[in-house]
Amino acid sequence: TRWVYTFGGGKAEGTADLKNLLGGKGANLAEMANLGLPVPPGFTVTTEVCTWYYSHGEVYPEDLKAQVASALDHISAITGRRLGDEADPLLVSVRSGARVSMPGMMDTVLNLGLNDSTVQGLARSSGDERFAYDSYRRFIQMYGDVVLGVDHGEFEEQLEIYKDENGYVLDTDLTAEDWRTLIERYKEIVERHLGRPFPQDPTEQLWGAIGAVFGSWNSARAITYRRIHTIPESWGTAVNVQAMVFGNMGETSATGVAFTRDPSTGENALYGEFLVNAQGEDVVAGIRTPQNITEAARIAAGSSDPSLEQVMPEAFAAFRDICARLESHYRDMQDIEFTIERGKLWMLQTRSGKRTAKAALKVAVDMANEGLITREEAIARVDPASLDQLLHPTIDPSAEKTVIAAGLPASPGAASGEIVFSSDEAERLKSAGHKVILVRIETSPEDIHGMHAAEGILTTRGGMTSHAAVVARGMGKPCVSGAGAVRVDYAAGKLTAGGKVLKAGDIVTLDGATGEVYAGALPMRKPDLSGDFATIIAWADAVRRMKVRANAETPLDARTAREFGAEGIGLCRTEHMFFDEGRIVAVREMILSDTEAGRRTALAKLLPMQRSDFVALFEIMAGLPVTIRLLDPPLHEFIPHTEEEIAEVAEAMGVSPALLKERADALHEFNPMLGHRGCRLAVSYPEIAEMQARAIFEAAVEAAAKTGKAVEPEVMVPLVGLKAELDLVKARIDAMAALVKQETGKDFAYKVGTMVELPRAALRAGEIAETAEFFSFGTNDLTQTTFGISRDDAASFLGAYQARGILERDPFVTLDREGVGELVAIAAERGRKTRPDIKLGICGEHGGDPASIAFCETVGLDYVSCSPFRVPIARLAAAQAAL
Ligand code: PEP
Numbered sequence: 001t002r003w004v005y006t007f008g009g010g011k012a013e014g015t016a017d018l019k020n021l022l023g024g025k026g027a028n029l030a031e032m033a034n035l036g037l038p039v040p041p042g043f044t045v046t047t048e049v050c051t052w053y054y055s056h057g058e059v060y061p062e063d064l065k066a067q068v069a070s071a072l073d074h075i076s077a078i079t080g081r082r083l084g085d086e087a088d089p090l091l092v093s094v095r096s097g098a099r100v101s102m103p104g105m106m107d108t109v110l111n112l113g114l115n116d117s118t119v120q121g122l123a124r125s126s127g128d129e130r131f132a133y134d135s136y137r138r139f140i141q142m143y144g145d146v147v148l149g150v151d152h153g154e155f156e157e158q159l160e161i162y163k164d165e166n167g168y169v170l171d172t173d174l175t176a177e178d179w180r181t182l183i184e185r186y187k188e189i190v191e192r193h194l195g196r197p198f199p200q201d202p203t204e205q206l207w208g209a210i211g212a213v214f215g216s217w218n219s220a221r222a223i224t225y226r227r228i229h230t231i232p233e234s235w236g237t238a239v240n241v242q243a244m245v246f247g248n249m250g251e252t253s254a255t256g257v258a259f260t261r262d263p264s265t266g267e268n269a270l271y272g273e274f275l276v277n278a279q280g281e282d283v284v285a286g287i288r289t290p291q292n293i294t295e296a297a298r299i300a301a302g303s304s305d306p307s308l309e310q311v312m313p314e315a316f317a318a319f320r321d322i323c324a325r326l327e328s329h330y331r332d333m334q335d336i337e338f339t340i341e342r343g344k345l346w347m348l349q350t351r352s353g354k355r356t357a358k359a360a361l362k363v364a365v366d367m368a369n370e371g372l373i374t375r376e377e378a379i380a381r382v383d384p385a386s387l388d389q390l391l392h393p394t395i396d397p398s399a400e401k402t403v404i405a406a407g408l409p410a411s412p413g414a415a416s417g418e419i420v421f422s423s424d425e426a427e428r429l430k431s432a433g434h435k436v437i438l439v440r441i442e443t444s445p446e447d448i449h450g451m452h453a454a455e456g457i458l459t460t461r462g463g464m465t466s467h468a469a470v471v472a473r474g475m476g477k478p479c480v481s482g483a484g485a486v487r488v489d490y491a492a493g494k495l496t497a498g499g500k501v502l503k504a505g506d507i508v509t510l511d512g513a514t515g516e517v518y519a520g521a522l523p524m525r526k527p528d529l530s531g532d533f534a535t536i537i538a539w540a541d542a543v544r545r546m547k548v549r550a551n552a553e554t555p556l557d558a559r560t561a562r563e564f565g566a567e568g569i570g571l572c573r574t575e576h577m578f579f580d581e582g583r584i585v586a587v588r589e590m591i592l593s594d595t596e597a598g599r600r601t602a603l604a605k606l607l608p609m610q611r612s613d614f615v616a617l618f619e620i621m622a623g624l625p626v627t628i629r630l631l632d633p634p635l636h637e638f639i640p641h642t643e644e645e646i647a648e649v650a651e652a653m654g655v656s657p658a659l660l661k662e663r664a665d666a667l668h669e670f671n672p673m674l675g676h677r678g679c680r681l682a683v684s685y686p687e688i689a690e691m692q693a694r695a696i697f698e699a700a701v702e703a704a705a706k707t708g709k710a711v712e713p714e715v716m717v718p719l720v721g722l723k724a725e726l727d728l729v730k731a732r733i734d735a736m737a738a739l740v741k742q743e744t745g746k747d748f749a750y751k752v753g754t755m756v757e758l759p760r761a762a763l764r765a766g767e768i769a770e771t772a773e774f775f776s777f778g779t780n781d782l783t784q785t786t787f788g789i790s791r792d793d794a795a796s797f798l799g800a801y802q803a804r805g806i807l808e809r810d811p812f813v814t815l816d817r818e819g820v821g822e823l824v825a826i827a828a829e830r831g832r833k834t835r836p837d838i839k840l841g842i843c844g845e846h847g848g849d850p851a852s853i854a855f856c857e858t859v860g861l862d863y864v865s866c867s868p869f870r871v872p873i874a875r876l877a878a879a880q881a882a883l
């Protein structure tokens with residue numbers, strides 16, 4: 001087996017297509033080398049080695065050693081340097097690289113190959129002794145930290161002590177001699193921890209680093225990250241070993257990161273940051289504040305630090321050309337890392353750049369308009385779930401604001417919450433139902449869980465490409481980074497900003513679009529859905545086949561749904577219309593009376609309320625289809641519990657509270673989700689269904705008269721398992737329709753259909769379709785009943801299922817294609833066989849989940865129905881499914 005792929009010297013053994021094998025970084029390094037770009041030579045140890053390693057008790061394949069050795073020869077042949085050569089040593093970087101970038105993993109060891117004798121060789125070959133010893137101490141610290149497990153704080157502490165002893169302030173004050181002394185102290189720290197000296201053999205160093213990369217695949221942080229982002233354990237990571245180039249060889253050297261377009265706004269302009277005389281991670285670490293790459297960006301930012309364009313015009317020009325080339329080669333916005341060593345540009349990484357939802361839309365629309373990609377590709381480029389970011393509120397511009405601090409607008413959106421200073425605390429408070437803003441000096445991969453729990457993130461250090469900024473953008477959360485005037489005191493649990501002191505628990509509001517931080521919670525405003533958003537959605541509408549409806553029962557929801565482009569209501573849950581003040585008593589009366597006469601009295605009170613609700617819905621939906629589901633009450637939600645509630649209902653019914661309590665107790669169910677629900681209620685008490693049917697039909701007549709548009713209601717019967725259940729209820733509905741037509745003298749069309757949410761209904765869909773004119777898949781209940789997992793109790797144990805890899809995703813969020821999906825497919829097929837024109841839809845939560853929507857397309861459903869805020873997401877997802 002080939003375990004190792006080389007690159008460099010104008011060619012490579014891999015290509016960008018081999019991402020699964022080489023990881024994202026390795027595949028793109030190969031691609032850049034093939035394009036003839038200046039890539040330091042190196043090699044990639046494949047992801048298959050990682051998988052092999054874990055499936056063989058953490059040992060390597062036998063022939064790996066030899067393959068790595070010959071790949072090292074490949075680097076030597078190009079660079080003329082050999083690992084461990086005392087005169088002119090080869091130094092390498094070792095980086096992890098999974099298929100997708102994973103901040104939870106070990107990322108980099110730089111300067112590998114240095115030891116007590118090669119450092120002298122480096123000093124001679126570079127002609128810079130200070131640089132050589134500085135590199136060696138960095139290597140001991142980095143290797144000590146990520147490979148040997150020595151806390152980097154210990155090295156930093158030694159450095160601080162040394163500076164104090166010698167009256168130094170800055171790292172740059174230290175001479176070669178100083179570094180030499182510190183190196184001895186660093187080595188002692190390592191030896192104390194390890195019980196043996198810092199490894200001097202470069203080959204041993206290399207294998208140590210490779211082992212650390214593979215080990216980090218199973219670190220707690222990486223596992224958490226994979227769980228949050230549903231990345232399979234089986235993917236593994238690759239390891240990239242590459243000849244070092246130095247951005248820290250003095251004032252003609254630099255290192256930086258750039259995006260070919262602005263990752264925050266999508267604007268078509270090169271955007272990036274760099275540091276002169278710095279190495280690798282210094283830029284992203286956010287310790288020094290980086291400078292702008294282009295003059296335009298520098299001027300826009302009002303910065304007086306010179307841009308790369310100013311200080312290294314030639315390297316800048318070369319870099320700008322390569323960026324343009326990479327973008328048109330990959331036909332996507334690129335995120336690029338580079339180093340300039342004594343004026344010579346080197347490319348270290350390119351990948352498709354993470355961007356905000358807003359930027360994703362703009363880049364997709366612009367690129368389609370530029371002719372770089374097709375409209376279909378533009379549609380496919382936007383992650384439907386990310387639109388959520390744009391559907392969220394921004395701060396009402398007319399709000400009274402007290403600015404307490406300002407930083408960089410690192411990730412857009414606005415959020416309010418209580419200040420917390422640690423990620424653990426953020427997670428704890430979030431699970432207790434609080435909204436929190438995570439405030440940190442800077443964040444690291446250890447803060448992922450806290451960032452996940454927080455509504456927004458505020459950091460006092462770091463630029464637009466700092467960890468906090470990049471991760472927050474990926475999560476779609478507002479982030480203000482580098483708010484330098486804020487002083488954070490973790491120990492005291494407070495921050496100071498502009499003379500104000502705020503404690504943990506105090507409320508602040510972040511505006512990630514302006515970078516401002518305000519005191520208190522501010523009023524928010526609805527998002528603007530015009531511009532690129534509207535363009536992409538319009539393109540999506542032109543290609544999608546499935547319709548998108550909304551689950552809505554209130555006029556507000558119905559209006560929101562229409563604003564978001566819903567093409568009808570797919571589910572109006574009538575029981576939700578009764579929770580209002582003033583109605584619940586009448587509903588309780590209906591449920592609790594033990595005679596038909598008593599029920600009819602209560603129903604008579606409910607009829608006008610229902611009718612006017614339906615009129616409002618029909619008017620708002622103006623001729624679009626509206627599916628109204630008959631009452632489906634899990635009874636426990638309606639039965640009165642407190643003495644007060646019981647007394648209120650007893651009075652309304654004219655019975656004693658004691659009698660009423662008895663009746664309520666008798667209605668208690670052990671498993672209400674599988675109890676007297678759905679059509680079972682209509683079978684026991686058909687007069688309830690009749691009242692609802694009357695309300696629906698009378699409302700249809702009234703709304704048609706008001707709007708001048710015909711209303712064709714779809715009456716839906718829930719929780720049907722047997723055709724006979726549906727037959728019985730449908731007979732009552734039909735009779736009521738005839739009666740209303742007679743009473744009003746008006747004709748109207750309507751449909752009667754059923755939810756398919758029980759396995760039996762799915763299996764017997766063929767005969768049920770003899771009666772049902774449409775099916776709507778209630779995949780919430782269908783998932784519950786197929787798995788035998790209670791919807792309400794699943795959360796307490798599904799986490800363990802996901803952690804153990806038994807279930808990759810929560811089946812209540814993303815439809816289980818194999819099991820529940822098979823029932824859906826069977827029902828669709830059998831239903832169509834009986835009734836070829838049967839209308840098929842889905843109204844479970846899955847109707848708003850992009851992966852589930854893709855499944856719905858494969859079984860050819862006519863529409864999906866989801867909550868109003870997910871309608872745009874569903875429109876885009878339905879288009880992607882149809883491509
Ligand atoms: C369903 O079961 O999927 C459904 C939409 O109905 P409810 O969630 O109201 O039970």
Ligand code: MG
Pocket residue numbers: 718757778780781
């Ligand atoms: Mg249901």
